[in-house]
Each structure stands twice: as structure tokens, then as C-alpha cells.
Amino acid sequence: MLTYSRDEIAAYLDGVVDLEPTPDAAGLLDGVAEELHALDRRPGEVVLVALANGAALLRCFFGVLLAGGVPALVPPGTPTGRIREIADRIGARTLITTGHPADPPGRQLGPVQVETLTGVLPQRHEPGHVVILTSGTSGVASGCLHRFSSLTRNAARHARSVGLRADDTILVNLPLYFSYALVAQALAGLVTGARLVIAGPPFTPAAYWTAVREHAVTSSSVTPYMVRGLVAADWRPPPSLRMLTVGGESLDPATAGAVLDRSPGLEFYLTYGLTEAGPRVSTLAAHREPRRRLGTVGRPLDGVRVALRDPGPDGVGELLVTSDTVLRRKVGVAEGRVGDCLVGPDQIATGDLFLLDDDGYLHFRGRLSDFVVTGGTKVSLASVRRIANALPNVIASATRTYQAHDGTRFDLDLYLYEADPVVAEEVRRELRRQLVRAEWPSRIRTLSLRDLGHK
Structure with a gap:
């Protein structure tokens, strides 16, 4: 069950500042709950919410829980076909959205539609749980089932580690x-009483600076991709900003040092x-540590x-994490080796390679799994290849990663039955239609049967 009452959640949401407010969204918290009851949805059914960042999204999220x-x-820009695949795999027959027309049409609820996805066999879990999709961790149609109470517990632990306060x-x-963002920011605000200001994406240094300054923001979380953009723009933090946290992937020590050099007191x-x-x-309080530790994640x-599995002679091994906040189980279809990540009671194998030094600091060394972080977003290469392989005229596909000036990128090779330029262009166009923007390869090569070694 939920650890917060309806009134506590409503009071928190009423304090949210939405930089792109959705009209008529105030009634969604109760309206969603009433609509699901009217549709005779059973307790524990999964409900997809495909909305842009904003208070309306959070009201629908909590309305489903209540x-x-x-x-x-x-993601609100997810193609309709992908939405349907996710729904089929995780058993969600209900979609709350603004941009995915359904047949039959959905029911209007203020600014959103509540749609019934026909033909989906609903899956049920215990009430008080959340599914967090993991397109970058284990495939486009899978997710992690978490207790809401464990997510708020994790949010509270993170908040303590970065000193988040009620007046932030x-x-x-x-x-x-x-x-x-959901746990370390939105739920951290709930557990601490801090105020939320919700903006984009997309991210630009200028818009970011304006939002921080105009709303007296004291706490911000960004990805390394964003940090590199800020540093390149010669950004200096506005006076109100007390703390900046970085997550999503490891940040190189040089960029971390540049932030510290231009941000005294941050x-x-x-x-x-x-x-x-x-x-x-884990957390590293970089402003309190010697520069030699900027290559760690604390x-x-x-x-x-934490522990390391099968460390080599260099001390590097796969990181195992034991906590009462790990997922209950996977839902949907997992692609890649992380699908069986639960390896013991409350213990997961991360698929990430680390060195654990004598002082207990974690040094990231790479990944065992078939994923990359590109443009600040995790991408499952196994999923990209699976989608490509299902296209007409495609025999097989291969991905190749490389380091660019702004991070990791990947190319895609498509092996076709016909190497005709018209066919190749049709395949490219259909692939881009089915992939979300972060999954688009930097380059696509179309090759013939003989390039694959077939006779």
C-alpha cells in the first residue's frame, strides 16, 4: 500500500511549479482514479502514462497509484507501434496520453485521454507498485517492478547523501x-518537502540558466551530456544554486574539475x-574530495x-548491489544479459565493471552489457538490432560503437536481400519511424547478401 495519503500527495502536487502548464490539469489526481474505477480496472493492473514533463504527468502517476x-x-514521443508492443508485453490495457489516437477512441478526462488498448491481456501485480521501463537497460518492452515504498526509501537515502532539504x-x-528524475528528484521532493519546478526537455544551456535564475532554484540534477554542454557554453551557476548532482553515466574527471574550478561554493x-x-x-561529494577522486562515483x-563478482588480476569485476530497494522482478521481455539480474535475496548483478578501492570508493571501468549512453540517454543495442532485423528485406544487422567528441555513438549495418537504393531508402525510413530519436544510429550502411558471407 502507499505510504502517503491522498491529501499529502495533493498538497505536494499543489506546490509544483510547471513552466509549461497543462490547462485543466488540477483535477487529474482524483479524476484518473475515478475514471479507472468507472472502466472497471482491477486492482494491480498496469496503466501506461505517456505525457510530457509536467504536473499533469505527476497527477496521473499518483492518480493511478491511489x-x-x-x-x-x-516517453510521450514513443511511436504508436512501440506503445502497443510495450502494452502487450507488460500487460497494460490502459493508456493515458494526449497524442496517440486509439480505435475505439478514448474517453476525454480534462486535458488527457484515457484509452483502452483492445486485445491486451492485462497483467496484475499487488497495488502499491510501479513499473519503471528500462529501454536502455534490458530492451524496449521490459521494465522493473518496484514497490512504491522502496522507491521513496531510495529517494530519502539519496536526499540525505546530497543534503536535500525542505527549503530547497x-x-x-x-x-x-x-x-x-522520478526517484532522485520528484519522489525526493515528496519525502523531504522540497518544491519542484518542472521544465523541458529539450535541454539548452540558455534555457537551463534562465529557469534556475528566475525560479531561485537551489538544487539541480543533470546528466554528463548536459554538464559538457554547460562547460562548453562557459556556464557559471547563478547565485541561488546551492547544489548540482550528476547521474546517468560517469563524468570524466577533467569536466568535473572544470565545474569545480568555475563554481566556488557549489x-x-x-x-x-x-x-x-x-x-x-552511490554518491561522491566531489566538492569535499581531493581531485584524484573525481574519477569515482563515491x-x-x-x-x-556492494561487492565485485569475479574480479580479475587488476581488481576489476562486475558490481553486485544488495539493498532493500532493488526491483521485485522483471516484467515484459528482457533483451541482453541483464534480464536475469536478480542473483540473490535483494541482490542484483549490474552488468557494470568496477574497481572497489581500499577506502570503499567505486571506480567505473566499463559495461558487460550490450548498451550505450548516447546523447544522455541509455540505448539498448540489442533492441535496435531486433527492430532492424524485423524489417522487410533485412537479413541481419550489426551495431558498432565509437567515441565521438561529445560521447559514445553507434553505427548500424543492415544486410539486405536487395541492395537496390530504393529498397535501402525504404528500410531506412521505416527504421527511423520505429525508433525513438535517441536510438537513431549516427550512420546506417546498407549491405548485400555477399557482404554477410552468404552464397
């Missing part, structure tokens, strides 16, 4: 369907986590234990 449902946030104002400009935290862990795992949060 109705006894299990919310799953989906948190800028949320990361997508709320990211576990980082509290600067480097963090590590993954959705399966609930999600936050030490585990209170209540989190």
Missing part, C-alpha cells in the same frame, strides 16, 4: 520517465545508479552494500 493501479511512464527548490528538466555530487537498484546506489548510500 486507484490501486500500477503506473508505468512512457528542485529543477526537474530531465524526463520524468527516467528513474533518476556543492557538486557525482552519483551512480541503475533502475534495477531502485535506482540510486561510496554506497546508507543501506546499500
Whole structure:
């Protein structure tokens, strides 16, 4: 069950500042719960929520929970076919959205539509749970089932590790369907009483600076991709900004040092986590550490234990995380090796390679899994290849990663039955239609049967 009452949640949401407010959204908290009851949805059914960042999204998220449902946030730009695949795999017959016309048409509820996805066999879990989709961790149609109470517990631990307070104002400009933004910001605000200011994406240094300054933001969370953009723009933090936290992937020491050099007095935290862990795992208070530690992600949060599996002669091994906030189980179809990440009671294998030094600091060394972080977003290469392989005229596909000046990128090779330019262009166009923007390869090569070695 929920650890917060309806009135506590409503009071928190009433304090949210929405930089792009949705008209008539105030009634969604109760309206969603009433609509799900009217549709005779059973307790524990999964409900997809595909909305842009904003208070309306959070009202729908909590409305589903208060109705006894299990919310799953989906990127609002997800193609209709992908929405349907996710719904089929995780058993969600209800979609709350503004941009995915359904047949039959959905029911209007203020600014959103509540749609019934026909033909989906509903799956049920215990009320008080949340599904967080993991397109970058284990495939486009899978997710992690978490207790809401464990997510708020993780949020409280993260908040303590970065010193988040009730008088803070948190800028949320990361997508709320990211576990980082949902837990370390939105739910951290709930557990501490801090105020939320919700903005974009997309991210630009100028818009970010304006939002921080105009709303007296004291706490902000960004990805390394964003940090590099700020540093390149010669950004200096406005006076109100007390702390900046970084997560999503590791930040190189040079960029971390540049932030510290131009931000005297700023509290600067480097963090590590993954959705399966609930999600936050460790924190480094970089402003209090010697520069030699800027290449680490700190030490585990209170209540989190770590160990290395099969360390090599260099001391590097796969990180195991033990915590009472790890996922209950996977839902949907997992692609890649992280699908069986639960390896013991409350313990997961992360698929990430680390060195654990004598002082307990974690040094990220790479990934075992078939994923990359590109443009600040995790991308499952296994999912990209699976979607490509299902296209007409495609025999097989291969992905190749490389380091660009702004981070990791990947190319895609498509092996076709016909190498005709017209066919190749049709395949490219259909692939882009089915992929979300972060999954688009930098380059696509179309090759013939003989290039694959077939006779």
C-alpha cells in the first residue's frame, strides 16, 4: 500500500511549479482514479502514462497509484507501434496520453485521454507498485517492478547523501520517465518537502540558466551530456544554486574539475545508479574530495552494500548491489544479459565493471552489457538490432560503437536481400519511424547478401 495519503500527495502536487502548464490539469489526481474505477480496472493492473514533463504527468502517476493501479511512464514521443508492443508485453490495457489516437477512441478526462488498448491481456501485480521501463537497460518492452515504498526509501537515502532539504527548490528538466528524475528528484521532493519546478526537455544551456535564475532554484540534477554542454557554453551557476548532482553515466574527471574550478561554493555530487537498484546506489561529494577522486562515483548510500563478482588480476569485476530497494522482478521481455539480474535475496548483478578501492570508493571501468549512453540517454543495442532485423528485406544487422567528441555513438549495418537504393531508402525510413530519436544510429550502411558471407 502507499505510504502517503491522498491529501499529502495533493498538497505536494499543489506546490509544483510547471513552466509549461497543462490547462485543466488540477483535477487529474482524483479524476484518473475515478475514471479507472468507472472502466472497471482491477486492482494491480498496469496503466501506461505517456505525457510530457509536467504536473499533469505527476497527477496521473499518483492518480493511478491511489486507484490501486500500477503506473508505468512512457516517453510521450514513443511511436504508436512501440506503445502497443510495450502494452502487450507488460500487460497494460490502459493508456493515458494526449497524442496517440486509439480505435475505439478514448474517453476525454480534462486535458488527457484515457484509452483502452483492445486485445491486451492485462497483467496484475499487488497495488502499491510501479513499473519503471528500462529501454536502455534490458530492451524496449521490459521494465522493473518496484514497490512504491522502496522507491521513496531510495529517494530519502539519496536526499540525505546530497543534503536535500525542505527549503530547497528542485529543477526537474530531465524526463520524468527516467528513474533518476522520478526517484532522485520528484519522489525526493515528496519525502523531504522540497518544491519542484518542472521544465523541458529539450535541454539548452540558455534555457537551463534562465529557469534556475528566475525560479531561485537551489538544487539541480543533470546528466554528463548536459554538464559538457554547460562547460562548453562557459556556464557559471547563478547565485541561488546551492547544489548540482550528476547521474546517468560517469563524468570524466577533467569536466568535473572544470565545474569545480568555475563554481566556488557549489556543492557538486557525482552519483551512480541503475533502475534495477531502485535506482540510486552511490554518491561522491566531489566538492569535499581531493581531485584524484573525481574519477569515482563515491561510496554506497546508507543501506546499500556492494561487492565485485569475479574480479580479475587488476581488481576489476562486475558490481553486485544488495539493498532493500532493488526491483521485485522483471516484467515484459528482457533483451541482453541483464534480464536475469536478480542473483540473490535483494541482490542484483549490474552488468557494470568496477574497481572497489581500499577506502570503499567505486571506480567505473566499463559495461558487460550490450548498451550505450548516447546523447544522455541509455540505448539498448540489442533492441535496435531486433527492430532492424524485423524489417522487410533485412537479413541481419550489426551495431558498432565509437567515441565521438561529445560521447559514445553507434553505427548500424543492415544486410539486405536487395541492395537496390530504393529498397535501402525504404528500410531506412521505416527504421527511423520505429525508433525513438535517441536510438537513431549516427550512420546506417546498407549491405548485400555477399557482404554477410552468404552464397
